[in-house]
Amino acid sequence: MQVRTGGLEPPHLSVLDPKSSAATNYATSAWIFESAKVLFFVTRKSGYLSYHHFFYICDMKKIYLIIALLISCYAGFAQDSLRSKSYLLNNKTHSFTLYGCELFDGYLSPLYYSGLGVQFKQDVRRVWSEKLSNLSMQNSYTVNLMLTLNPAYTANMFYLNFEYDWGMYYHLVAKKNLTFLLGGTVTPEIGGRLLPRNTNNIGNLDFGASINVATQMRWKIPTKKRVLELNVSFSMPVIGFAFAPQLGASYYEIFYLKNQNDIFHFTFFHNKYGFKRSYTLDIPFKNSVFRVGIQRNLLKYSLHGVFYKRKYGGIILGWQKNLFSFAGRKNKAPDRFIQY
Amino acid sequence: MENQRIICCIVCFLLTFTGCFKDPEKLVDDPSGNFDALKEIIDTRYCYLDYKNIDWDEICDTYRFDAQSATTVYELFDVFASMLNELQDGHVNLYSPFNTSQYDKWYTDYPANFSSSILFSDTYLGKDYLYASGMYYKILPSNVGYIYYSSFSNAVSNTTMSYIFDYFKNCSGIIIDVRNNGGGSLSYSELLASYFFKKEMTTGYMTHKVGSGHSDFSELAPIITKPHVSLYWDKKVVVLTNRMSYSATNDFVNRMKSCDMATIIGDKTGGGGGMPLSSELPNGWSVRFSACPMFDVDKQHTEWGIDPDLKVDMVDGSNFDHIIETAIRWLTTG
Numbered sequence: 213m214q215v216r217t218g219g220l221e222p223p224h225l226s227v228l229d230p231k232s233s234a235a236t237n238y239a240t241s242a243w244i245f246e247s248a249k250v251l252f253f254v255t256r257k258s259g260y261l262s263y264h265h266f267f268y269i270c271d272m273k274k275i276y277l278i279i280a281l282l283i284s285c286y287a288g289f290a291q292d293s294l295r296s297k298s299y300l301l302n303n304k305t306h307s308f309t310l311y312g313c314e315l316f317d318g319y320l321s322p323l324y325y326s327g328l329g330v331q332f333k334q335d336v337r338r339v340w341s342e343k344l345s346n347l348s349m350q351n352s353y354t355v356n357l358m359l360t361l362n363p364a365y366t367a368n369m370f371y372l373n374f375e376y377d378w379g380m381y382y383h384l385v386a387k388k389n390l391t392f393l394l395g396g397t398v399t400p401e402i403g404g405r406l407l408p409r410n411t412n413n414i415g416n417l418d419f420g421a422s423i424n425v426a427t428q429m430r431w432k433i434p435t436k437k438r439v440l441e442l443n444v445s446f447s448m449p450v451i452g453f454a455f456a457p458q459l460g461a462s463y464y465e466i467f468y469l470k471n472q473n474d475i476f477h478f479t480f481f482h483n484k485y486g487f488k489r490s491y492t493l494d495i496p497f498k499n500s501v502f503r504v505g506i507q508r509n510l511l512k513y514s515l516h517g518v519f520y521k522r523k524y525g526g527i528i529l530g531w532q533k534n535l536f537s538f539a540g541r542k543n544k545a546p547d548r549f550i551q552y
Numbered sequence: 553m554e555n556q557r558i559i560c561c562i563v564c565f566l567l568t569f570t571g572c573f574k575d576p577e578k579l580v581d582d583p584s585g586n587f588d589a590l591k592e593i594i595d596t597r598y599c600y601l602d603y604k605n606i607d608w609d610e611i612c613d614t615y616r617f618d619a620q621s622a623t624t625v626y627e628l629f630d631v632f633a634s635m636l637n638e639l640q641d642g643h644v645n646l647y648s649p650f651n652t653s654q655y656d657k658w659y660t661d662y663p664a665n666f667s668s669s670i671l672f673s674d675t676y677l678g679k680d681y682l683y684a685s686g687m688y689y690k691i692l693p694s695n696v697g698y699i700y701y702s703s704f705s706n707a708v709s710n711t712t713m714s715y716i717f718d719y720f721k722n723c724s725g726i727i728i729d730v731r732n733n734g735g736g737s738l739s740y741s742e743l744l745a746s747y748f749f750k751k752e753m754t755t756g757y758m759t760h761k762v763g764s765g766h767s768d769f770s771e772l773a774p775i776i777t778k779p780h781v782s783l784y785w786d787k788k789v790v791v792l793t794n795r796m797s798y799s800a801t802n803d804f805v806n807r808m809k810s811c812d813m814a815t816i817i818g819d820k821t822g823g824g825g826g827m828p829l830s831s832e833l834p835n836g837w838s839v840r841f842s843a844c845p846m847f848d849v850d851k852q853h854t855e856w857g858i859d860p861d862l863k864v865d866m867v868d869g870s871n872f873d874h875i876i877e878t879a880i881r882w883l884t885t886g
Contacts, residue, residue, distance in 0.1 A: 316575075316576070318576070321831060321832050322576070322579060322589065322592075322593070322831060322832070323579065323832060323834065324578060362832065362836055363578075363581065363834065363836070364581065364834070364835050364836025365836065366649060366832075366836030366837070366838075367832065367836065367838070407830075409647075409830070409838055410829070410830035410838070411828050411829065411830045411840050412827055412828060412829050412830070412843075413829045413830060458760060458761070458762055458770070459597065459761065460597060460599070460760040460761030460762065460829070460843050460844065461760040461770070461844070462760065462827050462829065462843070462844050464738055464739075464827065464844075465758055465760060465773055465827075465844060468738070468739065468742070469758060469773045469774070469775060469776075471758075471770075471773035473770070473771075512575065516762075517763075517764075519575070519576050521575060
């Protein structure tokens with residue numbers, strides 16, 4: 213802090229100007245806050261000021277000002293206690309994956325189809341609550357689109373799928389930079405495969421839900437410039453249900469004639485097996501965190517003796533942000549936030 | 553220590569179930585592999601092997617050598633087409649990039665009972681007919697409404713039907729001619745039939761295979777024809793049929809058989825009572841086959857066709873369509 217020798221007031225007092233901020237309420241509290249800083253400066257650093265300077269500051273008007281500052285400072289501290297409220301940030305990751313894939317749908321064809329696919333995923337994670345900070349929850353939405361060909365390249369199979377994951381994890385800190393997340397997810401999904409050249413069985417619905425076990429390893433790797441984070445995640449379905457028509461049944465019979473016997477099936481390890489595995493590295497840059505990685509997913513199940521398989525693996529690119537969202541009547545944004 | 557134990561437990565748990573599933577083998581794309589795939593598809597999924605008393609194993613044994621010794625894809629295609637024609641089913645086809653096989657004896661071995669030149673002569677449709685939603689229609693001189701519907705692939709529209717019924721409102725009855733209509737969508741056949749039903753009726757049944765055995769079928773599911781919510785033709789209707797009335801047309805005729813106001817006139821329909829599904833061979837050729845048999849209201853198969861209420865054949869060399877003439881007499885004098 214520098215003080216002018218010919219001195220009136222320290223130059224940084226100009227920050228007291230309430231016009232310097234667009235939002236009035238926030239500017240007021242900033243003014244109070246900065247006033248307190250000045251007061252603190254004056255009282256603590258007065259040793260650096262000359263006797264003459266001290267009395268210059270302490271003329272009557274300034275004394276009133278200081279009293280006013282003391283009062284407002286109290287109010288400022290009272291307001292500042294609001295700032296000490298903890299906000300649970302949402303760790304939001306948007307990722308895009310390009311992958312090679314293999315599809316098998318015994319209802320549509322006895323052949324394996326292979327091709328390319330894309331995945332877009334939004335993954336939001338946050339700590340469960342301030343008190344239960346070793347628990348976290350996850351919400352993620354995934355869209356997959358696959359375009360595949362049969363081995364002879366004479367027919368296309370398209371696949372579109374929407375998946376939602378809700379999960380909960382317990383954080384187990386193994387070492388200083390190493391944390392294991394153990395938990396489970398609930399995953400409803402809906403999608404469909406389309407083989408347009410077929411007659412009457414041109415498509416097959418992919419509908420079901422599963423409860424999965426899920427684990428994740430987070431390893432923080434400090435480097436010279438930044439702290440990288442390696443994530444290894446794994447999940448697999450345990451129990452659930454799935455829709456599957458019998459091999460000889462037509463959708464006309466199921467939906468027009470409403471013969472819907474035996475179309476939903478309980479799934480467990482005896483008829484459904486799969487996993488989702490990913491290895492990602494989060495790299496913090498100046499204003500953002502980028503994610504790169506690879507993933508490999510497999511799901512196969514056999515219902516009514518009809519086999520289904522979907523396998524894909526590819527490269528993940530993503531970006532990550534930490535956000536807090538204000539919404540609704542109870543969770544209003546504080547006044548110092550400027551609403552859209 | 554405790555943490556490590558927990559992690560070990562989880563890893564062991566996950567590894568326990570890894571690989572307890574076996575994937576289907578990838579089919580081999582050579583003459584033998586394709587032959588075996590075709591054999592398997594028909595053996596496990598074709599629905600009429602027992603009903604038609606077909607010994608599929610014997611057929612396969614007969615053609616196996618020819619298939620395995622085929623040196624070109626054209627030869628292989630011909631062998632497979634011949635095998636499939638043994639099923640005597642118009643719903644069975646083999647599709648390749650260069651050819652499509654089909655069994656056509658369900659109509660070529662029978663009288664045509666249809667002449668488009670007579671139908672479009674001035675005696676009937678002439679040149680002043682109306683056309684909408686795939687339907688050619690006109691009021692014939694005997695004050696009978698006439699509709700020629702050539703394919704159930706053309707969408708049946710409620711709006712169009714309301715105009716047609718309004719156009720025919722002063723007629724004594726209507727003729728719906730579905731001769732040479734090779735089928736299309738079952739939902740259109742259901743919709744077209746619904747205009748002539750006053751109350752909901754079970755008009756047939758359907759089943760499907762539940763296993764690989766030739767007689768492994770599900771319980772019969774009723775095919776119900778409901779009356780249309782807003783349109784109802786309350787006068788007499790005649791449906792004209794011939795051997796080329798097939799598949800979805802067969803289904804339409806089967807429904808109309810149960811309609812009080814309808815009479816079926818003409819030749820027996822061509823059949824095609826099995827709803828087809830598709831599969832494919834390792835070489836990429838597609839196979840279509842009957843998979844879900846349909847039955848009439850008496851739970852009898854409709855695969856071989858449906859008999860008309862009044863059997864009429866056209867007379868060779870005549871300039872009149874005797875089937876239409878019979879229908880007109882039926883509507884005007886009955």
